[in-house]
Amino acid sequence: MRTDLRLALLLTRGSDRREGWRVTLTAVGAALATALCLATVAVASLQGQYHSALAAGLLEQPGERAGVVLTLLLLLVPVLGFLGQCARIGAVHRDRRLAGLRLAGASPAQVRRIAALEAGLACLIGSAVATIVCTPVLLRQWQNPPVTVWADCAGVALAVPVVGALVSTLALRRVVASPLGLVRRVRPSGGRPGPGLAVLTTALVMLLTGLAIAPRSFGGFQTAPVPVFTVVILTGLGAVWAVGASARPTGRLLAGRTGNPATLIAAERLRDDPWAGARTHAAVLLVTVVGTGFVGVRQVLLDDLTGRDADSFPTNLSFYTTGIDLTGAAILLALAITLSGLAVGTAESLATRRRGLAAQAAAGVPQAVLGRALLLETALPLAPAVALAGAGGLGIGVWYGQLAGGGTVPVLPVVVPVAVYAACLLAAATSLPLLRRSVRPAELRHQ
Amino acid sequence: MSTPLLTARDLVKAHGPTPALRGASLELAAGEVLAVTGASGSGKSTLLHCLAGIVKPDSGTVEYAGERLDLLPEKRLSELRRTDFGVVFQFGQLIPELTAADNVALPLLLAGTSRAAARERAGEWLERFGVRGQEALRPGELSGGQAQRVALARALVTDPKAVFADEPTGALDSLAGEQVMTALIHTARESGTAVLLITHDAQVAAYADREVSLRDGTVADPGALPAGSATSAAAEVSR
Numbered sequence: 260m261r262t263d264l265r266l267a268l269l270l271t272r273g274s275d276r277r278e279g280w281r282v283t284l285t286a287v288g289a290a291l292a293t294a295l296c297l298a299t300v301a302v303a304s305l306q307g308q309y310h311s312a313l314a315a316g317l318l319e320q321p322g323e324r325a326g327v328v329l330t331l332l333l334l335l336v337p338v339l340g341f342l343g344q345c346a347r348i349g350a351v352h353r354d355r356r357l358a359g360l361r362l363a364g365a366s367p368a369q370v371r372r373i374a375a376l377e378a379g380l381a382c383l384i385g386s387a388v389a390t391i392v393c394t395p396v397l398l399r400q401w402q403n404p405p406v407t408v409w410a411d412c413a414g415v416a417l418a419v420p421v422v423g424a425l426v427s428t429l430a431l432r433r434v435v436a437s438p439l440g441l442v443r444r445v446r447p448s449g450g451r452p453g454p455g456l457a458v459l460t461t462a463l464v465m466l467l468t469g470l471a472i473a474p475r476s477f478g479g480f481q482t483a484p485v486p487v488f489t490v491v492i493l494t495g496l497g498a499v500w501a502v503g504a505s506a507r508p509t510g511r512l513l514a515g516r517t518g519n520p521a522t523l524i525a526a527e528r529l530r531d532d533p534w535a536g537a538r539t540h541a542a543v544l545l546v547t548v549v550g551t552g553f554v555g556v557r558q559v560l561l562d563d564l565t566g567r568d569a570d571s572f573p574t575n576l577s578f579y580t581t582g583i584d585l586t587g588a589a590i591l592l593a594l595a596i597t598l599s600g601l602a603v604g605t606a607e608s609l610a611t612r613r614r615g616l617a618a619q620a621a622a623g624v625p626q627a628v629l630g631r632a633l634l635l636e637t638a639l640p641l642a643p644a645v646a647l648a649g650a651g652g653l654g655i656g657v658w659y660g661q662l663a664g665g666g667t668v669p670v671l672p673v674v675v676p677v678a679v680y681a682a683c684l685l686a687a688a689t690s691l692p693l694l695r696r697s698v699r700p701a702e703l704r705h706q
Numbered sequence: 707m708s709t710p711l712l713t714a715r716d717l718v719k720a721h722g723p724t725p726a727l728r729g730a731s732l733e734l735a736a737g738e739v740l741a742v743t744g745a746s747g748s749g750k751s752t753l754l755h756c757l758a759g760i761v762k763p764d765s766g767t768v769e770y771a772g773e774r775l776d777l778l779p780e781k782r783l784s785e786l787r788r789t790d791f792g793v794v795f796q797f798g799q800l801i802p803e804l805t806a807a808d809n810v811a812l813p814l815l816l817a818g819t820s821r822a823a824a825r826e827r828a829g830e831w832l833e834r835f836g837v838r839g840q841e842a843l844r845p846g847e848l849s850g851g852q853a854q855r856v857a858l859a860r861a862l863v864t865d866p867k868a869v870f871a872d873e874p875t876g877a878l879d880s881l882a883g884e885q886v887m888t889a890l891i892h893t894a895r896e897s898g899t900a901v902l903l904i905t906h907d908a909q910v911a912a913y914a915d916r917e918v919s920l921r922d923g924t925v926a927d928p929g930a931l932p933a934g935s936a937t938s939a940a941a942e943v944s945r
Contacts, residue, residue: 262818273803273844352802359801362760363812363860364788366781438760438787 263369267376270356278353281345282381284603288342289385289419291596292335296415297393299331301401304408323582330586333491333549337593337600340542342423344600344607361438375424382423390416491552494651495545499537502544502644506533509639521628524619525635536640539604540683542597547648547679548655550590555656555669557583563663594679598686605637605690613697630691637687641680649676711736711868711900712757717766719752726752727763728923734868739891739901741914742925749923750904751872757902758791758870759783771867788813792861792869792899794890796876799857800845806832806852807841810859817864831859835889851882858890868900875910887913 271278302324357370365373390412397404397412510529517523529536564579609616616629649672656669710733719727726749734740734757744750755761756768759775768775770790775783787793800809808815810828815821825841832838835855837848845853854874861869871890875883891913894901903914911917919926 262815265821266812266815269808270801270803273805273808278803356801356803359799360812360816361784362787362793362799363801363816364784364864365816366784368781369784369816439755 260372263372264376266360267373267380270373271377271380282384284345285342285378285381285423286385286388288338288345289382289423290389291338291385292342293386293389293415293419294393295331295335295338296419297390297397297412299328299335300408300411300415301397301404302331303328304405304411326582330589334589334593336495336545336549337542337597340545341596341600343426343541344539344604358438371428375428378427379420379424382420386416386419490651490655491545491548494548494648494654495541498544498548498644498648498651499541501647502540502640503534503537505643506530506536506640513639520624521631522635524624524628524632525639528632528636529640533640535608536637536644539601539608539637540641540644543594543601543679543683544644544648546590546593546597547645547676548652550594550679551649551652551672551675552655553586553590553652554675555653555672556659557587558669558671559656559660559663594682598682601683601686602689605633605687606693609633609690609693609697616694616697626695630694633691633694634684634687638684641683645676645680645683649673649679652676709736710734711738711770712902713767713769714753714757715767715769717753717756717763717768719749719756719761719763721752725923727756727766729766730920730923730925732757732918732925734900734902736867737894737898737900738916739894739903739914741903741905741911741917742920743906743908743911743917744920745906748920750906750920753920754870754872754902754904758793759786760793788816789864790867792864792866794854794857794861794869794871794874796873797850797853800853800860802845805842805844806837806848806856809845809856810863812860813864827863828859831863832856834893835859836885849882850878851885854878854882854886855889858886858893862893862897862899865897866899868902869894870902870904872904873906874903875905875907880909883907883910 271282305324308319353374357374360370360373361367394412506529510526510531510533513522513526514530517526560579560583619629620626652675653669653672656672660669712732712734714730714732717727717730718725728749730749730753732740732742732753742750742753752761756763756766756776759768759770759778762776766776770786773782775786778786793799800806801812804812807825807828810831811819811821811824814824814827819827829838829841832841835858837852837855837859840848840852840856845856848856854877858869858874861871869890874890875886878886887910890901893899901914903910905911
């Protein structure tokens, strides 16, 4: 272990500016994840009636606290997506380095340990900072916290770096498997849908069976978070799968028929690496499901609240609207995080392909064509996935409307996937200035 | 005739639908310098990868010192690459984050040698390859010839039984290529290390004791193992 730690430190010390960015952003992501987990642990540990000046009384009753816990857990999804994007910064460079270690005689286990130490150390820094900052804040808000909560907080602070290290190890499984790394990449034969479809189908069948057999316990108000969370995750995963699964046939179809150079380049890129979009857009798609679903639920709730007699409310209307607005703000924050991750991912993809892009430019492909191809690479596979994610979110809104009994069919959520799609294209467009730099002939000299 | 150090029999390997090796057989004697030549796409690099235990053949056997490399677990193959084998490619095998000295010391560090001892030994090898004074430079700061000599030092630092060199001079000018080849062959002769040299350059192949040609994934003429005498350019280097 000492040898591995020494090598991990040597490699980190010798790494370039991009690696520095990866460590910094990973630490930021880990800090965000730790802060959310600590807040979840703190809120979940509260028992019975509790008075707090925070969040307009949303933490006072156990019922509302369950909703807050669910929101905090959902917020973790884009943060984890952001962490995933950060892990991809300089990925090709890092893969080569680790493959080099394997070539020099490092065993698969040694490479895994070194990679885990590199990622784990960055996450540990973020986790430690978040814990140090959050603990006094929690202490100030909390009256007599139970001892077990401190153990939970310590567990969170340690679990985040461990999870970060495990995810990093998992991401590097192909490099670990071969000392040649990704140098000789064999294109998968395609045609088979992969295990993702089977898992999704099974989970959906289980959910629908549950709803059919026990609609009260599975589809009632009390247990609403369970099916909502399940639908969000399943639709999100389905949308991510749709990006990858639709990319190759779309690419094949377009490549065979188009006469437009930009479309042809984009189509061939989709055929070559159909899962690139799925990796880049996973978090955005999950936020789309959550966002669409939230806007639907919000419309149902507001229609219900404004339609009632004011005397029937035991508390002020702002108690409800504050909760809704805070949730909306949290989702907007999540969207901002995922769009940042998307911009990072697109820029990283460009940096990785800069030699190929420079070669295309040197061969006479106009920069405008490459720019359009870049946008099409994002736009083509994302369209069906965003539509699916939006449909899932809309389904949540409609279902909630039926549960509420008001017969309201929310229409506002339809705007969300359209807005997210436009925002994704905008985020992809932010990397166009980088494209201009990448296509310089000097980039041909880089390995 | 010498005893083979490494024996490959009927190797078959495909990359996806593309066959690279179609029944290649080869023997490498201890201390021998063997050149494998052939056109692009003939399967030279894949053969080297199979012999060095970097990739496993789809069928066929590779035997080294009584062990079947094609059956060994990854952990043991890694250990062999760390102790018994050295690998040199055309470029790209040095780790950009490590200095020249740390790159050479890497196999020793991986084996658990202390950093001071590993760096001292790396210094000795850098001196032998004429790149002393460049210890603190990273691969990106070295010339192509210097980087390749650092790679050779790394391949030989553990006193391996065999070095696998895939087009080691492919990215160098003729003068730098000659320096690299002279250094490699001279050191291999001194230490009795066998060298398997992949090349399409006749001048580079002339450094070898024996030359075999690969065509469409098979060895066209395996030839006989040498009786022990070095020939041609290799003989000149050893003198």
